[in-house]
Amino acid sequence: MSTQIQEEADEPTETEAETAPAERQSPGDRRRAEKRTASDQAVGSEPVGRADDDTFRLKVFRYDPEVEGKMEPRFDDFYVPREKGMTVLDALIYARDHYDTTLTFRHSCRQAVCGSDAFFVNGRQRLGCQTQISDLEAPIRVEPLPHQDVVKDLVVDMEHFYDQMHAVEPFFQEDDLPSGDLEEQRQSRENREKIKMSTRCIWCGACMSSCNIAAGDNEYLGPAAINKAYRFAMDDREGDDLKQHRLNIMDQEHGVWRCQTQFSCTNVCPKDIPLTEHIQELKREAVKQNLKFW
Amino acid sequence: MHEHDVLVIGGGGAGLRAAIAAHEEGADVAIVTKLHPVRSHTGAAEGGINAAIRDGDSWDLHAYDTMKGSDYLGDAPAIETLAQDSPGETVQLEHWGMPFSREDDGRVSQRPFGGLSFPRTTYAGAETGHHLLHTMYEQVVKRGIQVYDEWYVSRLAVTDEDDPSDRQCHGVVAYDIKTGQIEGFKARNGVILATGGLGQVYDHTTNAVANTGDGAAMAYRAGAPLEDMEFIQFHPTTLPSTGVLISEGVRGEGGILYNAEGERFMFEYGYANNAGELASRDVVSRAELTEINEGRGVDDEYVYLDMRHLGEERITDRLENILHLARDFEGVDGLEEPMPVKPGQHYAMGGVETNEHGQTCIDGLYAAGECACVSVHGSNRLGGNALPELIVFGARAGRHAAGTDLGEPEIATGKADEFETEDNLDTPVEPGAVADGGEDESAVADGGERTDGSRVSSDPRSDGGETAVASADDVVRRAVENERTRVEYLIEKDEGIQQAELREKLQKSMTQNVNVFRNEEGLKQALEDIREVREAYQDVYVDDPSRTFNTDLIHTIEMQNLIDLAEAITLGALARDEFRGAHWRQEHQERKDDEWLKHTMLAWDDGTPDLYYKPVILDGEEKTYEPKVRSY
Structure with missing residues (x-):
């Protein structure tokens, strides 16, 4: 399937953003509040988190082949608090752990060696963990890697x-191994x-x-x-x-x-x-x- | 049901090496792993592989350094096996094409590392683990070994005799992350756990998000005891904001540590007058935190690691990866400025008790690598000794599971009658499983493992008394049923508490209370916090109803493992009232050899953890290692 879906043109208004749950609640409280909100409204239409000077907007591609409301690909908006040194991966983890635990992406090492978290960020292939939020223009748009089948959200079929x-x-494929005991091959x-x-x-x-x-x-x-x-x-x-x-x-x-x-x-x-x-x-x-x- | 001779759980260094070894012995082997093998955290290892392969060096020097580094809590047969097998295994990697750094004569490069009497750390830039992992995965591809990648093993299929040493492991239950299928995997010969570290118990760690100690926790609940869990290595040089590791290789090449006053504190304050920055990791971590606690840290948080004087050419040649890490994850140019560093959780010296063939006390269940405790590292691991442990004991476990005779092991497993039991530990709360809730649905949340472990009955009595002992297939089948029940329950439950909140609470308490410096009050606080999290976990639920790539579910199951391991670490730390290696106690500032030359053992005992002690083996092949004062 393609990730090239029509993005909603309208920016969320201030009022909409302010109806989002306040900070200082536990993640669990927030989730429960959001779950209720979500069931009252069309899923995905409402940005999550508070839009203000300390946050930035993270637009994340969402798709799940078997969950009602996610079978049609869409983008969800999350307002994530800005922190010094924050990476795209940190922002995704924040959105998942504080707003929506169903948000799905691969990640593991957090240091650009496991290669799990290549995403399409603001129109370019990048590793989430290696990309600083401060180097990007907001809103930050995160999509699965293009030209690969999407399994769910940001997870592609590898x-x-x-x-x-x-x-x-x-x-x-060795050519001619040295015969001596514990003898390594030479390489310049x-x-x-x-x-x-x-x-x-x-x-x-x-x-x-x-x-x-x-x-x-x-x-x-x-x-x-x-x-x-x-x-x-x-x-x-x-x-x-x-x-x-x-x-x-x-x-x-x-x-x-x-x-x-x-x-x-x-x-x-x-x-x-x-x-x-x-x-x-x-x-x-x-x-x-x-x-x-x- | 899938069926193989040997099942390897985990696709990192130990798992890949075990699979290759079993395959070479002719076994039908499969790797079942929650990450694709190349995503494993072995790839983040930087420094190198200790191996005595040069003139002037010898395996017994390597063994001696390792025993000293362990603060005399490693077992001599394990340490000597490591030192003897590492050269062959390291050269084997070279023969498989691993791109080691090279000397002018074309031979592989070695460098000095902390606590070593000879520069025997064999390296490939500052990315040795990456090359080791990829080289071994290449060999797995070459041999056509089957890999079930992104299959999460969440339960072992073990029989339930009263004495864990009578039990048998017949396979595992795994969850296909992509499709949500739960399936049984039967192992005709053996299951090798190679699931790696448990760093996610802490919130400042060099470990990957996937390092949740799954294998160690599953084996523990199935009856195999955990050994020396209180010994957690805090690496002295991690980046403050992320915990990303800056290799000991920087200090090996000559990097210097400074405090905020610009003092070279390792020497100036006498922490290690001979070895300085290259003292053992526990020594350097404590020195850094002492500097910070005494007001000589930078921003009260970290110290500086400076490598600028090494010059651009040498840095680029041997430590280039460090420049990338410092730039990408701390915004610092290591050629122009010193790098901020502080101690971070790095490695678990403890793990599932095994002998030198990788066997646990449960027949057919093996463990190798960081999830196991042979014990090579004792109370403190030397830098450069983790990678050889993976390949040496991974290979041995693979061979043994495939049926190769490796001789009589010298290390015994399981609880012997003569072992000393700890009866006097004063814990503020009861550890172990939450009391049986009967028909209460909470019995399902933690996998129903309060009384019967992750095991299923093979005891004829539970079937009404007339049938014979359950077949291996039955044991696997019933484990699958139990796991399906649990997963259904977690997904269908639509309110309660979520794992992210519990994980954060657990990690914060462990970092606060069970860190480099420990005291009784903090350890007891941690036990109370862990208990609170454990009780809250009874009400955990998974928000994501999807069967497709449900990471919410995976993280929730992992959380159970973090709870059990955090408790094991803290219980051991509270019991051990001495200062040895990485374990420092405020009230007990000396190593007490008369009392504590013994391993801390913890058996799950069906939910009522049993703490006991097993003697250390200091008798080697040719000599006895006499405990000496450890100074660097």
Whole structure:
């Protein structure tokens, strides 16, 4: 399904905002009050929280395939108190724990390494935990990642992303292990440096979601999977035969050649991985490889 | 019903390693995990893996450092196993392609870490855990091991003999988060718990939101005792506003701690005259809080960690991730200014009692990694010893569960008759399950685990006396029924209290009262608060009626685990009236070896927790570790 729904044009008025439950209640009290309010009115039409100088408006995409009133996608508005250092994830957690415990999103580590909380924030793929509220214009609009099926609210189906990641033989295949006891393979500092950025991928899916080509071609491996292939193809420990094998996987219709170097993946990557460059380098390697076998 | 030889619960470092090991032994193994494996919190580990792989180093030096770091509360057979197996496991990771940092000769890099006599912390930048996790997940994909991801295991299927050591684990019940299906998983050989930490018991923690101690709590309620739960590690360098970890690697590379007066307090106030910033974590955390309490903290809240003098090149080469973390989560440029840091909950030294093969006292139930207590870390874990624990004991549990003979374990599990029982603990409230409410619906809210654990009967008497012992299938099936009843109840109940409110209250009390500095009054206050939360939990309900991705329900079930573990931590802390490792008591300022060279054991005992003690094993393979004064 698409997240491109018609947004209600009307801003909530002051009066509406003030009818929202007062602060200083316990979260439970607030919830119960809101639940009553919600049952009296059309769900989702009323902003939650108080609109004033200390709060900002968080517009969150809502959808649940089996709950009355949420089957039609909509946006809910929450007024969240501004705090120093607050991130988009903090704001979502605040809205969930204080206003609406049914608000659903993935999150875990809070430090940009688990890759669970990539959302579409103010029109761009970002990690919720890594995005400061102070860097964004209010209202802050949070939607699930585009081009992926929505499971519920901000949760998208990651299966296709995982399938593509798994399609590139995403595991080290040793070439010639040293025979000595406890002997590691040697790798130069330069070679480790070469693959360093590519190994930082946290599988958040932001790149794939930003890619127009991936949106139109479901078989396209996509930037994350190609980057994974790059990580191994460029690792000298694997040896030349395996490198050739990996380039063959990339050198196909739905591999590297689909990329049209729009740089959208590179622009949204929360780990600053130069994805487009990696794809381009694999294209060059694939061409060289093909020439060699002429 | 799903069926496999070995079920691994949790997809972090210990779980992945266990699954690979079981698979290599030919077992049909599956991983059941509430997060996709690459989302696991192993990925947040930064520092490295202690492994004696260089000339001049040896496993017995590693063992000695670990025993000293544990303040003589680790068990020698566990510590020696860790030190002996870590080199092979670490090189194995390299052979699986893990991108370790490299020296000029192409070999993997090692660096100094707190409490180590040799720079043996093997690292991959300041993101070692991320690379370890992804490297092992790659191997799981390579082997085609089945992963049930976003399946939340909420109950163990264990039989209910009176003595936990007679019980048997036949599988688990799991909830498919995406669809709301509740299904049974039968394990022919064994269930390995690898569910990680419990940091969510506290509100300032380096742990992920998912670290709710599920495995430890489920095993506890099923009858496996918890060991040394009072020992919680508070990491000295976490960012004040979020609890995000700043690796010990910063100090390992030469980073310096300053107070608000600009004094290098580790030396100037004599906290650690030799090791300074690289003293053991418990020592540094107490030093920082002492500075803050005595008015020398910055904004009365934190101190500074300065790495600017290391220079941009070295920082970028070895600690680049730290620059990103400080920038993104504290708004500080580590190249230009010192980073604010304070202690934060980081690691649970305690956990489910296991032997060195990962076995608990319940047949077929294993635990490995942070949720387990072998015990390697005793009363204080050394930096760089968590990752080797995952791979060493994960692999051993996987092998053993797959049927490999690892020999006779030296560590015993379960309560022996000769163990000393604690009868004199003065608690302000009764711990354990809320009194049986009979037909009261509250009996369902906490999973009906007040009297019969998370177990179901295999006792013929409960079936009227004529049938034989229930089959494994029956045990799993009945556990599934119980879980379905509970989930239905939680979702259908439409008023009461919500878990978020209870969680906040519990976390605040634990951070206030069961932190780095502890005293009797605070610990008793915590027990009262925990009791209040436990009683309120009887009236908990889930607002979200949806079967699709109901995180409200998951958090509500997790909350039960947080309550049980918070209570276990606090009971142990109140009982142990001495100062050892990470456990500091205001009224008891010395280590009391005559009285306290023993593990604190807590058994659920069907809802009336039984506190007892088990002797520490200080006899190693070749020598006995004599407790010495621990100074750095």
